[in-house]
Amino acid sequence: MTVTVDENTPEVSASAPASTRTSLVLLGTKGGPRPGGERAAPGQVIQVDDVYYLIDCGNGVCWQLAKANVPLNKIRNIFLTHHHSDHNADYGNVLLLSWACGRSHIIDCYGPPPIATMTRMAFEMNSYDISIRIEDEGRVDPRNLARVHEYSEPGFVLDDGKVRVTAALVPHPPVTPNFAYRFDTPDRSIVISGDTAPSDALVELARGADILVHEALYAPGIDALAARVPNATTFKEHLLASHTSTSDLGKIATRTGVKTLVLSHLVPGDDPLITDEMWTEEIRRDFDGEIIVGRDLMRF
Numbered sequence: 001m002t003v004t005v006d007e008n009t010p011e012v013s014a015s016a017p018a019s020t021r022t023s024l025v026l027l028g029t030k031g032g033p034r035p036g037g038e039r040a041a042p043g044q045v046i047q048v049d050d051v052y053y054l055i056d057c058g059n060g061v062c063w064q065l066a067k068a069n070v071p072l073n074k075i076r077n078i079f080l081t082h083h084h085s086d087h088n089a090d091y092g093n094v095l096l097l098s099w100a101c102g103r104s105h106i107i108d109c110y111g112p113p114p115i116a117t118m119t120r121m122a123f124e125m126n127s128y129d130i131s132i133r134i135e136d137e138g139r140v141d142p143r144n145l146a147r148v149h150e151y152s153e154p155g156f157v158l159d160d161g162k163v164r165v166t167a168a169l170v171p172h173p174p175v176t177p178n179f180a181y182r183f184d185t186p187d188r189s190i191v192i193s194g195d196t197a198p199s200d201a202l203v204e205l206a207r208g209a210d211i212l213v214h215e216a217l218y219a220p221g222i223d224a225l226a227a228r229v230p231n232a233t234t235f236k237e238h239l240l241a242s243h244t245s246t247s248d249l250g251k252i253a254t255r256t257g258v259k260t261l262v263l264s265h266l267v268p269g270d271d272p273l274i275t276d277e278m279w280t281e282e283i284r285r286d287f288d289g290e291i292i293v294g295r296d297l298m299r300f
Contacts, residue, residue, distance in 0.1 A: 022185040023047045024211065026262070027064035029294040030269030031195070031215060031243075033086040034229070037270025040064050040296050041086045044192055044213060044264075045075075048162045048185045053077045055181060055192050057091040062098075068297055073103040077158070079165070080111030081194030082178040083118075091115075092122025099142040100133070110149045110157055110165075112177040119148050152177045154201070162186070168205040170196035172242045180205055191258070195265060197241065198248045206256040211300060214253070215265035217243040218274055225268040243267055246279060250286030261287060264294035 025047075028040030035041075041058025045065065052075050054061075065072055075098050080088055095107065109119060123130065123143045133139050149157070151167075158165040164184045172178040172195040182205050183190045191206040193214040206212045217239060226236040244252065253261045263279055276293040283291055292298070 020187050021049055022188040022190070024190055024213075024300040025068045025070070026213070026264055026294045026296060026298045027061055027068060028058050029264045029266055029296055029298075031086065031217075031265040031267040032269065033059065033084070033089065034270075035059065037272070038296075039266065039269045041089065042265050045070055046163070046183055046185075046190060050074070051076055051160075051162055053079065053163060053165075053183065054094065055079045056081055056087040056194070057089065057094050058086045059089045061090045062093055064296065068299070072098040072101040075103070076105065076107060078107060078109045078111075079157075079181055080109075080115060081180065081192070082112060082172060082175050083114070084172075084175060084195065087194070088118070091118060092125065095119070095122055095142065095146055096126050096129075099139070099145065103142075103145070104140050106145050106147050108147050108149060108158075110151075112152055112179065113150055116148045116150045119146055154179070157181070166205065168199075168201040170194065170199040170202050172196055175242075182206065182209065191256075193244075193265075195242065196244060198244050198252060203252060203255045206258055209256065209258045211260045211262060212253060212256060212258040213262045213264050213294070214249060215244055215267070216249055216263040216279060217245045217267045218279060219245045219247065221268045221271050221274050224271065239267060246282045250283035253283070253287040253289065258289060260290040260292065260300075262292045262294050262298075262300075266294070 025045050027043035030039030040060050042056050043058050043061040044055045046053040054075050154167050154169045157167050166182045167179045170180045180193045180202050189209040190211045191209045195215055222239055229235050279293045280291050
């Protein structure tokens with residue numbers, strides 16, 4: 001797989017076989033909820049034929065979908081890995097704005113508790129706008145178009161004939177339950193780690209996959225990051241305990257046997273002094289497969 005950059009747009013794409021039915025777009029590649037830098041908050045979308053599967057809904061995900069030429073009104077499935085705000089801040093906005101863009105079909109929403117409560121409250125928060133638009137614009141009621149699937153245990157999640165989705169519980173203390181997802185399509189297998197410390201469950205989930213999108217923490221950059229975040233006295237300790245450093249990631253990727261490792265949810269993701277070579281240096285010591293440092297709107 002080779003990576004190319006279109007000089008006329010900010011979009012970065014990775015080539016795939018012409019016959020592939022499956023594509024992956026990185027919508028946002030920065031870890032953490034703070035806006036800033038050149039990367040958007042976490043999110044990915046997988047397309048199989050004409051069906052779209054959205055994984056995580058960080059701040060700005062609707063704009064990123066538009067930039068990626070993904071019609072909001074065609075989203076049919078949302079998967080949340082966990083309930084940190086950089087992964088769910090725009091969950092309600094996807095439900096609302098996909099409807100505002102013309103969606104009239106049911107959207108299936110998958111994830112850990114309290115996703116059912118969040119869904120209800122998102123509609124409640126926007127009830128005035130919803131009621132006005134139903135009456136004034138002749139729209140169907142979006143509150144009848146969200147089907148929630150809430151779960152706390154790992155295992156089978158979905159098989160719709162195009163994609164089989166499997167979840168694994170992965171550690172991201174103190175958040176629990178916290179999931180990684182594997183998407184097996186007719187021609188590719190893609191694993192999204194979500195946020196995780198080094199995890200045997202993630203290794204098992206990703207065995208033999210074509211693409212592993214894995215979070216990455218660059219430990220030498222953490223002190224500078226922590227200094228930029230006031231009023232968070234144990235922030236550094238959290239980062240080191242709940243994420244996967246580049247020094248561990250190469251060993252993890254080798255154990256999975258994946259063909260391509262894509263680094264995303266980069267921490268810190270807003271430090272221009274950290275180069276691609278710095279992100280990959282330690283990983284290459286232990287992993288001889290393809291390594292791609294993810295960028296927003298990168299397409300595979």
